Amino acid sequence: MNQIIETLLAHRSIRRLQDKPLTKEQIELIVASAQAASTSSYIQAYSIIGITDPDKKRRLAELAGNQSYVEKNGHFFVFCGDLHRLEIAGSMENKEVMDSLESTEKFMVMLIDTALAAQNAAIAAESLGLGICYIGGVRNHLDEVCELLNTPKRVIPLFGMAVGYPEQLTDKKPRLPLAHIYHENEYEQDEEVYKQQLGEYNKEISRYYNERTKGKRDDTWTGQMIGMLSGKSRMYMHEFIKKHGLNLK
Amino acid sequence: MNQIIETLLAHRSIRRLQDKPLTKEQIELIVASAQAASTSSYIQAYSIIGITDPDKKRRLAELAGNQSYVEKNGHFFVFCGDLHRLEIAGSMENKEVMDSLESTEKFMVMLIDTALAAQNAAIAAESLGLGICYIGGVRNHLDEVCELLNTPKRVIPLFGMAVGYPEQLTDKKPRLPLAHIYHENEYEQDEEVYKQQLGEYNKEISRYYNERTKGKRDDTWTGQMIGMLSGKSRMYMHEFIKKHGLNLK
Numbered sequence: 288m289n290q291i292i293e294t295l296l297a298h299r300s301i302r303r304l305q306d307k308p309l310t311k312e313q314i315e316l317i318v319a320s321a322q323a324a325s326t327s328s329y330i331q332a333y334s335i336i337g338i339t340d341p342d343k344k345r346r347l348a349e350l351a352g353n354q355s356y357v358e359k360n361g362h363f364f365v366f367c368g369d370l371h372r373l374e375i376a377g378s379m380e381n382k383e384v385m386d387s388l389e390s391t392e393k394f395m396v397m398l399i400d401t402a403l404a405a406q407n408a409a410i411a412a413e414s415l416g417l418g419i420c421y422i423g424g425v426r427n428h429l430d431e432v433c434e435l436l437n438t439p440k441r442v443i444p445l446f447g448m449a450v451g452y453p454e455q456l457t458d459k460k461p462r463l464p465l466a467h468i469y470h471e472n473e474y475e476q477d478e479e480v481y482k483q484q485l486g487e488y489n490k491e492i493s494r495y496y497n498e499r500t501k502g503k504r505d506d507t508w509t510g511q512m513i514g515m516l517s518g519k520s521r522m523y524m525h526e527f528i529k530k531h532g533l534n535l536k
Numbered sequence: 537m538n539q540i541i542e543t544l545l546a547h548r549s550i551r552r553l554q555d556k557p558l559t560k561e562q563i564e565l566i567v568a569s570a571q572a573a574s575t576s577s578y579i580q581a582y583s584i585i586g587i588t589d590p591d592k593k594r595r596l597a598e599l600a601g602n603q604s605y606v607e608k609n610g611h612f613f614v615f616c617g618d619l620h621r622l623e624i625a626g627s628m629e630n631k632e633v634m635d636s637l638e639s640t641e642k643f644m645v646m647l648i649d650t651a652l653a654a655q656n657a658a659i660a661a662e663s664l665g666l667g668i669c670y671i672g673g674v675r676n677h678l679d680e681v682c683e684l685l686n687t688p689k690r691v692i693p694l695f696g697m698a699v700g701y702p703e704q705l706t707d708k709k710p711r712l713p714l715a716h717i718y719h720e721n722e723y724e725q726d727e728e729v730y731k732q733q734l735g736e737y738n739k740e741i742s743r744y745y746n747e748r749t750k751g752k753r754d755d756t757w758t759g760q761m762i763g764m765l766s767g768k769s770r771m772y773m774h775e776f777i778k779k780h781g782l783n784l785k
Contacts, residue, residue, distance in 0.1 A: 288565065288704055289659070289663050290539060290663075291540050291567055291659065291663035292660050292663055292664075294540060295572050295573075295660055297572075298573065299570050300574060301626065314756065315714065318714055318718045319539055319545060320544040320545060320716065321542050321710075321717075322712070322717060323545045323547050324544075324655060324658075325547070325549060325669075325670045328672070329673050329709065329757070329760060330761065331711065334719060334720065334723065335717055335718050335719070336718075336719045336723060336738045337718065337719070337720050338721060339721060340721045343721055347684070356676075367723075369645065372730075373761055373765060375727070375730055375731060375734065376758040377737075377762060377765070379734065380758050380759060380762040381560070382762045382765075382766060384765040386768065386771070387766070387768050387769075388765065390774065391770055391771070391772065391777055392675070392770040392771065392773040392774075394693070395773065397676075398644055398647040398670070399647055399651045399694065401651075402647070402649075402650075402651030403607075403650070403654070403655045406573060406651070406652045406655035406656060407655060407659075409573075410540065410656075410659060411540070411544055413540075414537070414538050414539075414540035414541055416558070419599040421576070423573045423576050426641070434626050434635065435722075436721075436723055437629070437723050439725055441725060443721050444650070445644070445648065446677070455720045458576065459572075462572070462580065463571070463580050465564065465567055465568060465571065468567065468570075468581075468582070468583055468584055469584050470584070470585045470586070470587045471585070471586050471686075472586070472587060472685075473585065473684075473685050473686035474583065474616075474686050474687045474691060476586060476686060476688055479642070481624055482624060485621075485625065485628065486628075489617070491707045506760075508625075509625040509628050510629060511577075512578075512579065512625045512632060513625060513629040513631045515577050515636075516622060516626070516631075516633040516637065516642075517633065517634035519603050519635055519636050519639070520636075520641065522613055522635070522639055522640040522641065523614060523638065524640045524644065525783075525785050531585065534640065534774075534778040535774075535785070
């Protein structure tokens, strides 16, 4: 154990943030940290947009489902997967690269690259005593978000990150048992073992909510997941991504 | 600046690792750190497989393109996107969740979740004085890799991570200019500015390789990217992912 691992393990999403703006130096340290993450074949397939304009922040908060912390924070980052840059690189080198850019493989690389960078940003922010919250709600209405941020084709806002001084600390939600997430040499496929582990986890989650809400909430993990999946959220994504010339072949 | 940000900024991929095995405690700290990362709607859509069997490691190294560091390291992790777990959750709750599981949106969530966890693992390992290298080559032959790791449908090995005590330190490759990655309020779309920034970066990269190789290598970033894209690697991915019942709608 060391200070860095302690910081990683102490992570929790902070949804109430002060509106005290981050300094330019803080923002640059966070972005530089993001950029220092590993990147597949040096591709650096992302761009980061910081939102400071209050009207834009308000509109983005609406589009992301009226979450107050999209509007009220120290800084709001939007992490975008970006293959537009490689299209420009192609035109600089006079080479046809569209087959590759339109592939599912490169779409995956773009998503992975962006997330690796974002997680470094999250850790950098937390190391500065700031709280963070990822905002998947940015994907609720991507046509409108793209217009708001003036992003070109093949730049996809993937998620936001609200960063700021914590106003209220939250509890850390228990994760799946390590033995369920971590396998040795091959994937453990025994369905009975699998269900038993999830059953135990359900009990732990249920206890967690019961204690926190003094018995008012009695959720399980599988119950939450099924509720979320039944919602069938963002089913427009398949067509949206295709329209951007990605994930086509 | 602080110790954590210093560690993030000091990152470089280490391709020569000692074969001294990691301890169980080190492995568990790394996995627990991975699990502490943010996760979309609590979905935790990944599994991690640690490879210790020498035959399996050798075979995986072959499949990943004969990279020596897949075989020689302190520990080898395979990070898998995992929506199989949610299918099991569905059967535990007797609910139909297939529409959601087959959506491009959930495919994206799975990729992002896995990458966030992996980057925490990378940082935890580096904080312990270990070096890491991500291995995208795991995606070269996914049918064979899935068979080797006995993964069920909807579990996709996305990348490996070789971890171990560094045998040789490498240089840190310069990243794209911060002003090119980071935008304020909207995406900077002026193509001339864009190309000029990439041109400057090309010069920097060229200087970097020249100095390192005493003039033997004179690469640019756009040149490297175009070479990589022209290779049209892993074009089978689109069908492979579909076959796994993901990214379908």
